[in-house]
Amino acid sequence: MKKEHDKKLTRRTFLKTAGVAAASLAVSGCNGISEEFLQSHFREMGPDEINQTRERLEKQYKKKYGRTFHLGTEPADPGILFGYGLDLSRCIGCRRCVYACVHENNQSRMPQIQWIRVLRFKNGSRNFEESDHYYDAGMVPKEGYYTIPIQCQQCENPPCVKVCPTGATWKEPDGIVVVDYNWCIGCRYCMAACPYWARHFNFATPHVPADKLNTNLHYLGNRPRMRGVVEKCTFCIQRTRKGRYPACVEVCPVGARKFGNLLDENSEISMIIKTKRVFRLKADLNTQPKFYYFFSL
Amino acid sequence: MGKKITHFLGQAFTQVVKGPPIYYAWILFLFSVIGTGVWAYSHQFAQGLAITGMTDQVSWGLYISNFTFFVGVAAAAVLLTIPAYVYDFGPIREIAILGEILAVCAIVVCIFFVVLDLGHPERVWHLLPFIGRPNFPDSILAWDILVLNGYLIINLFISVYLLSVIYLEKKEKTWLILPVILLSIPWAVSIHTVTAYLYNGLGARPFWNSAILAPRFLASAFCSGPALCIIIFQLIRKFTNFHVKDAALFKIAEMICFAMGINLFLAAAEIFKELYTNTWHVASIIYLFAGLEGHTGLVKWIWTGESFNVIGFFLFLIPKTRKNFITLNIACIIVVIGVWIEKGMGFVIPGFIPTPLGEIWEYTPRLYEVLISTGVFGVGMLLYTLFVKIAIPIETGEMRVFKKKEIL
Amino acid sequence: MTKKSVCKYTFRLLIITALTCLFFSGSITAEEAKTGIVKAGPKQEQQLYKNDNDTKLYPVPPPLVYQSLYPCQACHRKDIRGVNSQLEKGNAFLGTYIHLPDPKPRILIRMHRDIRLHHAxxxxxxxxxxxxxxxxxKLITGERISFEQSYRLCGQCHGSIxxxxxLGIHGRRVGEWKSDGKKLYxxxxxxxxxxxxxxRKLPGMAIPELPSYGRWENLEEHE
Structure with missing residues (x-):
């Protein structure tokens, strides 16, 4: 098995080197660029290659931002399938989750990218087209309205993964849909396929002030992105793979956000599914989100 | 062999370089259009797709609209291939090769538009088999790349082979070329079907998620492509001594009439289904035809396009107007414009409005995008001009291997 | 009657008897059958809420009161001479208190005037x-508990909450998401x-920006 893998790698590396020789010649002046250009798909990297890539990127970030970063590449643990719960009878629409996410995941401040969108509805309405994305929160909650925050629903049957022409986005064994920013070609087909508007594209070079950067990174998560790639919520993979709650869960002032392992019957999310009325957004599309909205009241 | 090739290249070069003043003017015009496109692209290269009107809300725009339209143009070559080779209709058989060259150029234009739309065009090798990692067979875009390149190769092979046979004054090997020509027929259908499936298969976008999309795409393609052919063939007839029979043009016009009839019927079926059912999913088509919450960016365009299609249909339908070159040309031009609107921006943009979360954000192409797009049209037209400039003398017998003939 | 039909009828009778027995031997009690309400069995509930152990202590961050007025007994001195909490049971020795606690419900005028009671x-x-x-x-049973265990006090009335x-459905936790992970409740x-x-109402945060052009282009030039 291992031998075959090695063989495949060699052939791949060879073909790659030969196939793009002209291009690599053009950029051979700057070694880092050609290395980045010829980089393999994350899932095809051996441990050594992952290490090299990690070191290269850490160096690159240090040079660019003048700070020391830790770039994690932790794989998924077995026996874990992440699930998320959001208590709609508690959410007040204060948008603290939005900005906690922006800070934790190094989202571009200019142009602005936000992975969480909070929609405000008039009581009695549930049509997205009647929702308000740009409500001025003022003091919340506001009588006569309710809010639904929407982010990546981490579908078990993700249409974005199905349509990606290069396999740059995929579902990890623990259920998180991730993007290899170095493999994404930026065709934005996944954005057209996503029913939850959860994917965002770096139309311009993302800009985050160096002092605002979170230095605890994950390769598949919050590492600084480049222009021309798609990004999305990863359930804070840099935190959750190390056992911690996602940032939005911890920040929610009303405790509306819940997180846990769907395969553990004592986890918070399993208890919610067992004891509360839950629903999933756009269930008719059979995307099977692992993001459960529920009512505790 | 090598000698023949150098000889051919020499001849071809002379062909390309020499021509009447109008030819130079045309080439100069194309170069200026392309140059402007390159200048505009330099901005996109430096600043990314942010210089376009595209946003997270409307993430595909003019480029992908044009891509969709030109896949149709490419697929339409089949309307020349079928009468020419399946029914052996003489007048069209003589000009079928010009249609295949058009298909080649249209595919090149398509590929240009897709690559221009990428955030990382230099990573395009990720799509290639063996060195990259195409998500095959899951991704319809991976399929599309396969069928488009296949179609390009098939048509390039057909046109180059047929021309080289004439050039070398040999007899064509039917066993070699006929299967390829026959293959090109279903393949042409496949490129536009797969392109339709590209949109069709997305549950997130109810506006596109309609089973009659692929038939609609094919029907409209069989209007716009052949209409473009009729215009081009008349131009070729006018500026070269290549003869195109009226019968061929009228036959094509007849076929456009059928295709447009079906296209209008399918469009009506789609509109009926959306409006009469009147679910939440109707919003996109309302946006397209009437505007939504004061956003009416596409309304005048789509009404222009659809009325052009209807008028064009009647001009093609009535024998008197079909066989009158003035009305025929008007019909061709308005049908090309009509289909370009209907299947380009009029199809791609409403899919994004409203967004899956109900937001309405209007897309307007920005100047850079328009210039880059016209630049790509320029590339397509230049390619076709040069290709035809070499093909016509071969067809008319002015350019032959080792035979000195007067050059145009 | 033919032999065949006898067989058929016997078979049907058997089935019907079996079903009737099943019905009456079922888990529904007479009361439940009368009211039409079937109660979840204690076993079932136990399974679902097997953590339901009132004496279990949960790790919590310091109560907010620790940052303000605490320790309360700095003023409410219990016992100058060290008389112990036996007093609580009613053997108060009057002389040991600076202020004698007045157990009569009333509106506080002198102290704690910032506290407005809007509970039950x-x-x-x-x-x-x-x-x-x-x-x-203190709990309703008289049991004295620390502020860290205040959830037990609240739980006396708000049982379902x-x-x-x-279970982690209500309220906030920080730390590790694993059900046995380190976390603070x-x-x-x-x-x-x-x-x-x-x-109380909270101030909401900034409105997301609408997509905008132009501003980015200038930014690129600066970098």
Whole structure:
């Protein structure tokens, strides 16, 4: 098995080197660029290659931002399938989750990218087209309205993964849909396929002030992105793979956000599914989100 | 062999370089259009797709609209291939090769538009088999790349082979070329079907998620492509001594009439289904035809396009107007414009409005995008001009291997 | 009757008898059959809420009161001469108190005037605060508990919320998401003011920006 893998790698590396020789010649002046250009798909990297890539990127970030970063590449643990719960009878629409996410995941401040969108509805309405994305929160909650925050629903049957022409986005064994920013070609087909508007594209070079950067990174998560790639919520993979709650869960002032392992019957999310009325957004599309909205009241 | 090739290249070069003043003017015009496109692209290269009107809300725009339209143009070559080779209709058989060259150029234009739309065009090798990692067979875009390149190769092979046979004054090997020509027929259908499936298969976008999309795409393609052919063939007839029979043009016009009839019927079926059912999913088509919450960016365009299609249909339908070159040309031009609107921006943009979360954000192409797009049209037209400039003398017998003939 | 039809009828009779027996031997009690309400068996409930152990202690961050007035007994001195909490049971020795606790419900005029009570109508301070040892709270049973265990106090009335809190459905937690992971359970009082537990309004945060052009282009030039 291992031998075959090695063989495949060699052939791949060879073909790659030969196939793009002209291009690599053009950029051979700057070694880092050609290395980045010829980089393999994350899932095809051996441990050594992952290490090299990690070191290269850490160096690159240090040079660019003048700070020391830790770039994690932790794989998924077995026996874990992440699930998320959001208590709609508690959410007040204060948008603290939005900005906690922006800070934790190094989202571009200019142009602005936000992975969480909070929609405000008039009581009695549930049509997205009647929702308000740009409500001025003022003091919340506001009588006569309710809010639904929407982010990546981490579908078990993700249409974005199905349509990606290069396999740059995929579902990890623990259920998180991730993007290899170095493999994404930026065709934005996944954005057209996503029913939850959860994917965002770096139309311009993302800009985050160096002092605002979170230095605890994950390769598949919050590492600084480049222009021309798609990004999305990863359930804070840099935190959750190390056992911690996602940032939005911890920040929610009303405790509306819940997180846990769907395969553990004592986890918070399993208890919610067992004891509360839950629903999933756009269930008719059979995307099977692992993001459960529920009512505790 | 090598000698023949150098000889051919020499001849071809002379062909390309020499021509009447109008030819130079045309080439100069194309170069200026392309140059402007390159200048505009330099901005996109430096600043990314942010210089376009595209946003997270409307993430595909003019480029992908044009891509969709030109896949149709490419697929339409089949309307020349079928009468020419399946029914052996003489007048069209003589000009079928010009249609295949058009298909080649249209595919090149398509590929240009897709690559221009990428955030990382230099990573395009990720799509290639063996060195990259195409998500095959899951991704319809991976399929599309396969069928488009296949179609390009098939048509390039057909046109180059047929021309080289004439050039070398040999007899064509039917066993070699006929299967390829026959293959090109279903393949042409496949490129536009797969392109339709590209949109069709997305549950997130109810506006596109309609089973009659692929038939609609094919029907409209069989209007716009052949209409473009009729215009081009008349131009070729006018500026070269290549003869195109009226019968061929009228036959094509007849076929456009059928295709447009079906296209209008399918469009009506789609509109009926959306409006009469009147679910939440109707919003996109309302946006397209009437505007939504004061956003009416596409309304005048789509009404222009659809009325052009209807008028064009009647001009093609009535024998008197079909066989009158003035009305025929008007019909061709308005049908090309009509289909370009209907299947380009009029199809791609409403899919994004409203967004899956109900937001309405209007897309307007920005100047850079328009210039880059016209630049790509320029590339397509230049390619076709040069290709035809070499093909016509071969067809008319002015350019032959080792035979000195007067050059145009 | 033919032999065949006898067989058929016997078979049917057997089936019907079996079904009837099944029905009457079923788990539905007579009362349940009458009211039409089938109660979840205790076993079932136990399974679902097997953490439901009132004496279990949960790791919590320091109660908010620790940052303000605590220790309460700095003023509410229990016992100058060291008389112990036996007093709570009613053997108060009058001379040992600076202020004698007055257990009569009333509106406080001199002290704690910032506290507005908007809890249940009948509630007042000494329903929750220990009468004689103010560093502690007390349960309805008289059991004295620390502020870290205030959830037990709240849970006396808000049973279903308390149950949800223990399961992680209600309230906030920080730390590790694993059900046996290290985490802190935020107390009820971290979010609710116990004196007026209804949530007060919060200032919301900035509106997302609409997509805009032009501004980015200038930014690129600066970099």
């Amino acid at each position: 109508k009948w509630m007042w301070c000494l329903n929750c605060h220990s009468t004689y040892e103010r560093n502690y709270l 308390y149950r949800d809190w223990k 935020l107390l009820c009082t971290h979010c609710h003011d116990p004196h007026q537990p209804h949530f």
